[in-house]
Amino acid sequence: MSWAGWASPAWLGALGLLAVPIAVHLLSRGRQRRVRVGSVRWLAPAATARARRLRLARRGLLALRCLVLALVAAALAGPRLTFPAGPGARDWVLVAPEVAAERGRLEAANREPYARLDALLAGGAPLRWLAPGAGAGELATPPPAPAADSWSLVQEASRAAPPAVAFEVFALDRAASLRGARPQIDRQVVWHAVVDPAPNRWIERAVPLAGSRLAVFVGESDPAGTRYRRLDVAAGAAARDGELEVAVEDGPEGRRAFVIGGGSLAADDALAVPQREPPGAAILFAAERAADAAYVQAGLEAVRDSGAVALGAVRPLALGAAAAEPSRQDLGGPEPAALVFWLSPDPVPAALRESVTAGGVLVSDQLARSEPCDCVVRPLAGGLPVRFDRRGDPDPPLAAAAALWEDRHGRPLLEAERLGDGAWLRLHSRFHPAWTDLVLSPAFPAWLLELASDASPAASARIAPSDRRAAPDQATPRRAAAGAAAPDAPGAQTGRWLWLGAAALLALERRVAAGTPA
Amino acid sequence: MTRSVPQSRFLAPATLAAIHDLRLVARRVVEGFLAGEHVDRRPGAGIEFSQYRGFEPGDDPRTIDWRAYARSDRFYVREAEVERDITVRLVLDATASMAHEDGGVRKLDYGRMLTAALAYLADRQGDRVSFHAVLDGTTADLPARRGRRGLRRVLHRLEGIAPSGAWPPWETLGRRITNVREKELVVVVGDLYDRGPEMRRGLATLRTLGHEVLVLHLMARNELDFTYRGDLAFEDLETGAIVRGNAEAMRPGYLERLGASLERWRVELLEAGVTYELLALDRPLDLALRSFLLRRGRLP
Numbered sequence: 147m148s149w150a151g152w153a154s155p156a157w158l159g160a161l162g163l164l165a166v167p168i169a170v171h172l173l174s175r176g177r178q179r180r181v182r183v184g185s186v187r188w189l190a191p192a193a194t195a196r197a198r199r200l201r202l203a204r205r206g207l208l209a210l211r212c213l214v215l216a217l218v219a220a221a222l223a224g225p226r227l228t229f230p231a232g233p234g235a236r237d238w239v240l241v242a243p244e245v246a247a248e249r250g251r252l253e254a255a256n257r258e259p260y261a262r263l264d265a266l267l268a269g270g271a272p273l274r275w276l277a278p279g280a281g282a283g284e285l286a287t288p289p290p291a292p293a294a295d296s297w298s299l300v301q302e303a304s305r306a307a308p309p310a311v312a313f314e315v316f317a318l319d320r321a322a323s324l325r326g327a328r329p330q331i332d333r334q335v336v337w338h339a340v341v342d343p344a345p346n347r348w349i350e351r352a353v354p355l356a357g358s359r360l361a362v363f364v365g366e367s368d369p370a371g372t373r374y375r376r377l378d379v380a381a382g383a384a385a386r387d388g389e390l391e392v393a394v395e396d397g398p399e400g401r402r403a404f405v406i407g408g409g410s411l412a413a414d415d416a417l418a419v420p421q422r423e424p425p426g427a428a429i430l431f432a433a434e435r436a437a438d439a440a441y442v443q444a445g446l447e448a449v450r451d452s453g454a455v456a457l458g459a460v461r462p463l464a465l466g467a468a469a470a471e472p473s474r475q476d477l478g479g480p481e482p483a484a485l486v487f488w489l490s491p492d493p494v495p496a497a498l499r500e501s502v503t504a505g506g507v508l509v510s511d512q513l514a515r516s517e518p519c520d521c522v523v524r525p526l527a528g529g530l531p532v533r534f535d536r537r538g539d540p541d542p543p544l545a546a547a548a549a550l551w552e553d554r555h556g557r558p559l560l561e562a563e564r565l566g567d568g569a570w571l572r573l574h575s576r577f578h579p580a581w582t583d584l585v586l587s588p589a590f591p592a593w594l595l596e597l598a599s600d601a602s603p604a605a606s607a608r609i610a611p612s613d614r615r616a617a618p619d620q621a622t623p624r625r626a627a628a629g630a631a632a633p634d635a636p637g638a639q640t641g642r643w644l645w646l647g648a649a650a651l652l653a654l655e656r657r658v659a660a661g662t663p664a
Numbered sequence: 665m666t667r668s669v670p671q672s673r674f675l676a677p678a679t680l681a682a683i684h685d686l687r688l689v690a691r692r693v694v695e696g697f698l699a700g701e702h703v704d705r706r707p708g709a710g711i712e713f714s715q716y717r718g719f720e721p722g723d724d725p726r727t728i729d730w731r732a733y734a735r736s737d738r739f740y741v742r743e744a745e746v747e748r749d750i751t752v753r754l755v756l757d758a759t760a761s762m763a764h765e766d767g768g769v770r771k772l773d774y775g776r777m778l779t780a781a782l783a784y785l786a787d788r789q790g791d792r793v794s795f796h797a798v799l800d801g802t803t804a805d806l807p808a809r810r811g812r813r814g815l816r817r818v819l820h821r822l823e824g825i826a827p828s829g830a831w832p833p834w835e836t837l838g839r840r841i842t843n844v845r846e847k848e849l850v851v852v853v854g855d856l857y858d859r860g861p862e863m864r865r866g867l868a869t870l871r872t873l874g875h876e877v878l879v880l881h882l883m884a885r886n887e888l889d890f891t892y893r894g895d896l897a898f899e900d901l902e903t904g905a906i907v908r909g910n911a912e913a914m915r916p917g918y919l920e921r922l923g924a925s926l927e928r929w930r931v932e933l934l935e936a937g938v939t940y941e942l943l944a945l946d947r948p949l950d951l952a953l954r955s956f957l958l959r960r961g962r963l964p
Contacts, residue, residue, distance in 0.1 A: 184764035186900040188921040
């Protein structure tokens with residue numbers, strides 16, 4: 147039998163409770179209550195043998211109480227004892243296949259784990275692969291097993307191993323293989339983390355931009371941390387940022403393939419990024435609203451350039467040059483426009499309204515009457531406040547509109563109405579600094595981004611499986627808690643004996659305390 | 665002669681101590697006690713008429729009722745209730761040790777109630793009552809007086825007493841409480857914590873002079889049973905001396921020494937002809953009243 151630590155060492159903090167009986171003992175010893183009596187002539191100082199016996203009994207009681215508390219704390223902490231295994235039983239050496247396969251690349255940075263592995267194998271310890279369904283094998287011929295969850299593999303091996311056999315695990319310290327809850331393993335596990343010194347890169351997200359360009363977000367992870375970089379790449383071309391190089395190629399079935407180069411090569415990822423240009427935005431404006439249109443255009447282009455949403459070209463169209471009855475399909479270029487702004491005192495054409503029912507967002511600032519207004523709204527919940535100086539009411543009012551923004555009197559500033567799969571937003575003001583600070587505020591592009599996100603298709607349908615490095619504390623498996631151990635586990639039996647001992651000592655303490663004056 | 669009295673008629677000392685009107689306390693105690701007592705009366709020469717009887721040789725001719733002779737031509741002697749005009753001398757120990765407390769009742773509170781009840785009872789019997797409070801090495805005295813005014817003075821004095829000082833030497837005390845001209849009933853109420861044989865000597869002297877002496881020894885329950893627990897510092901109320909120790913360890917020796925002391929008091933006073941009653945503070949006052957009446961009946 148040998149000592150193997152504690153299952154829940156935090157409970158050892160309960161030993162601090164020992165201070166309580168000790169303090170009570172010291173206080174009761176040092177404090178003498180004064181009693182006024184008629185005469186002390188019959189009293190003799192208690193320097194008697196009985197008093198000495200009492201003092202000794204109290205010290206014994208104190209020791210008993212401390213022992214009970216210590217036993218309870220130890221039982222809660224769950225001592226782990228390992229018992230000698232049967233004859234012939236040896237500790238298992240569990241090795242992740244990539245540790246063996248990439249030894250040439252990894253050994254320089256991990257000399258200690260590999261030296262330990264070699265020493266174990268030279269000592270005759272049986273080697274087992276940390277892989278699904280894999281058993282014993284030779285280090286030189288690792289099985290072609292895919293990367294899997296190391297926790298569950300260790301748990302699977304624990305179920306297969308005889309009791310009291312300890313594990314020594316050699317695995318890469320990547321977070322991707324350490325997902326999920328840590329298992330409760332009732333045996334000693336020594337974990338050797340093999341560090342991969344090469345940075346790992348992956349495509350986190352790709353967002354189509356206008357002109358068949360893409361904003362590619364590349365994740366980069368190494369033991370120092372995880373970072374993201376953005377590269378704007380044209381389809382079929384490559385872009386470079388320092389040592390990082392990303393190439394975008396046309397893939398099958400409307401997908402694009404990304405090749406990450408520079409430094410060490412990493413695996414390519416395929417994302418379902420549409421190869422066509424994403425739907426854009428159109429701004430239809432009357433001649434007197436040209437300034438309004440310029441503000442809206444600037445906001446939309448800022449949204450598009452951010453790459454946060456797939457938004458195509460932004461097309462401003464003066465109403466004189468546009469079709470008499472424009473529709474959403476006519477305005478977006480290859481794709482119907484996702485966002486259409488109607489900035490004109492004239493009513494929104496019926497054809498345009500109808501075209502929105504198939505999807506997209508129509509925004510108008512149509513006003514019939516205007517009046518001064520002194521109110522502040524927050525376009526986005528928790529965002530910056532925006533001031534409105536003038537407002538007006540549309541004519542006729544929307545039938546089934548819901549007010550999104552209201553002034554202090556409850557009058558709407560922005561109303562929304564669903565039109566089939568699309569929506570019609572009506573601003574009771576104008577996109578002009580003389581009417582509102584909205585167009586000058588950082589809240590404006592943020593609000594437009596939200597509109598574009600609602601109106602645009604997803605940028606990429608699948609996030610690439612990333613392989614971030616493990617945090618340092620992830621690399622150490624948690625030891626099994628006492629409560630989770632199997633009922634017949636040696637550790638649990640030790641805890642049971644501790645509880646029994648504590649109960650017996652408590653009974654003894656009660657008995658001694660009953661016979662000992664306070 | 666006494667008959668059994670239901671215990672419930674007597675209020676507990678702790679209850680009585682809560683009543684601030686000492687006269688009310690005394691009346692409550694005495695009336696409750698007398699409801700179960702036959703008052704001892706003997707026929708003889710006195711004022712209140714009792715009966716006629718025939719003149720017998722040896723009778724004082726002055727006792728012949730001449731009016732009865734005029735009516736019946738025979739000699740009759742008029743008998744009346746004997747007037748037992750005695751002095752009851754109440755001596756209350758009010759030294760500092762009487763501040764000893766148990767269950768919210770001080771020894772002095774108990775002694776005060778007891779003295780008031782005895783004074784009330786004596787007044788009811790038509791006795792003269794004198795009162796001496798022993799405190800601070802001397803005594804505060806009220807001379808013997810009969811009647812309601814005398815009782816009021818005693819009760820008033822009792823209410824103003826606070827425990828202080830120690831028991832005075834007999835030379836001081838004896839001069840004040842000793843009456844050599846007539847026999848008296850001397851009642852001493854206290855805890856008998858004297859320093860030396862002062863009290864024993866004084867009590868024996870009183871007895872020698874022919875007085876009836878009744879000693880009512882007040883002891884608290886926590887003194888009799890030593891109910892203290894734990895490590896304590898015991899402070900002497902009179903001397904200020906402090907004895908520290910564990911109560912449980914002290915208890916056997918204490919009880920042994922206390923028992924010997926009480927037994928010594930009992931034997932010595934018995935030998936001196938002094939009536940001795942040990943009263944615990946948690947006991948009703950009737951025991952003391954009964955003993956008082958018994959002693960009083962011994963006086964001529």
